[in-house]
Amino acid sequence: MKNYDVIVVGGGPGGSSTSLFCAKKGLKVLLIDKATFPRDKVCGDGVSGKSVRVLRELDLIKDIESNEHAKMNGVIFSSPKGDVLEVEAPKKDTKEPAGYVVRRYVLDNLIFQKAKSHKNVDVMEGTPVIDVLKENGKVVGVVVNSKGNKEEIRANVVVGADGASSIIATKVGAEKIEEEHHVIAVRTYYEGVEGMKDKIELHFIDEVLPGYFWIFPLPNKRANVGVGMLTKELRRKKVDLKKAVEKAINSKLLRERFKNAKPLGELKGWSLPLGSKRRRGYGNGYLLVGDAASLIDPFTGEGIGNALLSGKLASIVIEKAYSLGDFSENVLKEYDELLRKEMDEELKVMYNLQRLGRFKFLLNLAIDKARRNSELRRIISSTLVQETSMQYKKKLANPLFWLKVLIS
Numbered sequence: 588m589k590n591y592d593v594i595v596v597g598g599g600p601g602g603s604s605t606s607l608f609c610a611k612k613g614l615k616v617l618l619i620d621k622a623t624f625p626r627d628k629v630c631g632d633g634v635s636g637k638s639v640r641v642l643r644e645l646d647l648i649k650d651i652e653s654n655e656h657a658k659m660n661g662v663i664f665s666s667p668k669g670d671v672l673e674v675e676a677p678k679k680d681t682k683e684p685a686g687y688v689v690r691r692y693v694l695d696n697l698i699f700q701k702a703k704s705h706k707n708v709d710v711m712e713g714t715p716v717i718d719v720l721k722e723n724g725k726v727v728g729v730v731v732n733s734k735g736n737k738e739e740i741r742a743n744v745v746v747g748a749d750g751a752s753s754i755i756a757t758k759v760g761a762e763k764i765e766e767e768h769h770v771i772a773v774r775t776y777y778e779g780v781e782g783m784k785d786k787i788e789l790h791f792i793d794e795v796l797p798g799y800f801w802i803f804p805l806p807n808k809r810a811n812v813g814v815g816m817l818t819k820e821l822r823r824k825k826v827d828l829k830k831a832v833e834k835a836i837n838s839k840l841l842r843e844r845f846k847n848a849k850p851l852g853e854l855k856g857w858s859l860p861l862g863s864k865r866r867r868g869y870g871n872g873y874l875l876v877g878d879a880a881s882l883i884d885p886f887t888g889e890g891i892g893n894a895l896l897s898g899k900l901a902s903i904v905i906e907k908a909y910s911l912g913d914f915s916e917n918v919l920k921e922y923d924e925l926l927r928k929e930m931d932e933e934l935k936v937m938y939n940l941q942r943l944g945r946f947k948f949l950l951n952l953a954i955d956k957a958r959r960n961s962e963l964r965r966i967i968s969s970t971l972v973q974e975t976s977m978q979y980k981k982k983l984a985n986p987l988f989w990l991k992v993l994i995s
C-alpha cells in the first residue's frame with residue numbers, strides 16, 4: 588500500500604497551495620484530483636490583493652503575467668437607483684496591479700502544474716476520492732476509485748481541499764453549512780461587452796437584489812458575468828438566478844453595453860460556503876482548507892485568497908505535527924488558532940458589511956455619497972490594497988460611520 592506524509596484531496600488553489608507549502612518543508616505529498624488539469628471551475632475569476640500576496644510567495648506572478656489575464660485597478664459599483672461609482676485602486680510604487688482577472692481554467696492549472704513539478708509531490712489526476720480510511724477514530728488515509736478499482740492509500744495527515752461539496756468534510760462529519768452562511772451563484776462568459784475598463788464591476792441593481800450582478804473584464808472584450816445571492820434569500824424570494832442574469836443584461840443601465848454581446852456558453856451554477864461561519868477545520872489526522880473549510884468572504888464572494896492562505900497555514904501545523912510525531916487533533920487544532928488570527932476579524936467585518944448591504948436605502952446612500960465625496964472614495968479605494976484593507980473595511984462595516992455620512 589502507498590504511504591505518504593500528507594495526502595491532499597483536491598487540486599484547486601487550496602490543495603495546490605497546501606501541496607506546495609508542504610513540499611517546500613520536505614514533506615512527501617500525494618495530491619489527488621478527480622479532474623484532469625487544466626479544468627474549469629465556476630468562479631468570477633477575480634484575483635484580489637490577498638490572492639496576489641500568496642501567489643507572489645509561490646513565485647507565480649510571472650506565470651500569470653505571461654498567460655491570458657486582465658489587470659484590475661479598481662471597482663465600479665452601481666446602486667439600485669442606477670447611480671454609478673468608479674473607484675480607482677491607490678497607485679503603487681511597483682507596476683503590479685491591485686489584482687487580476689484570470690480564468691480559473693488558466694489560473695488553477697498554473698498553480699497545479701507548479702505543485703506537480705515539485706520533486707516532493709506525486710499527483711493522481713482523474714481519480715475521485717470516495718472515502719476516508721479510519722482507524723481508532725483517526726483518519727489514516729483515503730480510498731480512491733482508480734480506473735474502476737478501489738485503492739487504499741495511507742498518510743499521517745489527510746487535507747480536504749475538495750471544495751464546496753467536500754467529500755472529506757462529509758466523511759469526517761463536519762457541520763452542514765447553514766443557508767444564512769451560503770451563497771448560490773451562476774456565471775458564464777460573454778464576448779462583445781462594451782465599455783469595460785481595468786476595473787471589476789459590481790452592480791447592486793434592482794433587477795438582481797438582494798444579490799448582485801458582476802462583470803469582470805477579460806482581454807478582447809470578453810467578460811466573466813454572473814449573479815450571486817444568499818441561499819436563504821434566494822429560497823425565501825424563490826429567485827431564478829438565470830432569469831436574474833437576463834434581467835440585468837436587459838436593464839436600463841446595462842442593455843446598451845450588451846447590445847452586441849454573445850454568451851460563450853451556458854450559465855453554470857455553484858455554491859459558495861461563506862466564512863461568516865467557518866467549519867471546524869481539524870480533527871484526528873485531518874485538516875480542511877479553502878471552500879471545504881467554508882472560508883469565502885461573505886461580502887465579496889472571494890475565496891481564492893483564503894484558500895491559498897489556508898493551505899499555507901495548514902502546512903505550518905502539519906510541519907509541527909511531524910516534529911512532535913503527533914497527528915492527533917491535540918496538535919492539529921493549532922490550525923484553527925492560525926485561521927482565527929489571520930481571517931476571523933476580516934470575515935466578521937465583511938459579514939457585517941454584507942448585512943448592511945441588504946438595506947437598499949444604504950446601498951443608494953453609500954454610492955450616492957461616495958460619488959460626491961472624495962474622502963469616502965479614498966476609504967473604499969484603500970480596501971483594495973492588502974496592506975491597508977482591514978482598517979478601512981472596519982470603517983465601512985460600522986453603522987455609526989454611515990450614520991455620520993448620512994448627516995454630513
Ligand SMILES: Cc1cc2nc3c(=O)[nH]c(=O)nc-3n(C[C@H](O)[C@H](O)[C@H](O)COP(=O)(O)OP(=O)(O)OC[C@H]3O[C@@H](n4cnc5c(N)ncnc54)[C@H](O)[C@@H]3O)c2cc1C
Binds near residue numbers: 597598619628632
Ligand atoms: C460563481 C462564483 C464566483 C466566484 N468568484 C470568485 C472570485 O471572483 N474571486 C475569488 O477569489 N473567489 C471567487 N469564488 C470563490 C472561489 O471559486 C472558491 O473560494 C475557490 O475556488 C476555493 O478553492 P478551493 O481550492 O478550496 O476549491 P476548488 O477550487 O473548488 O477546488 C476543489 C478541487 O477538488 C476537486 N475534488 C472535488 N471532489 C473531489 C473528490 N471527491 N476527489 C478528488 N478531487 C475532488 C475538484 O475537482 C477541484 O479541482 C467564486 C465562487 C463562485 C461559485
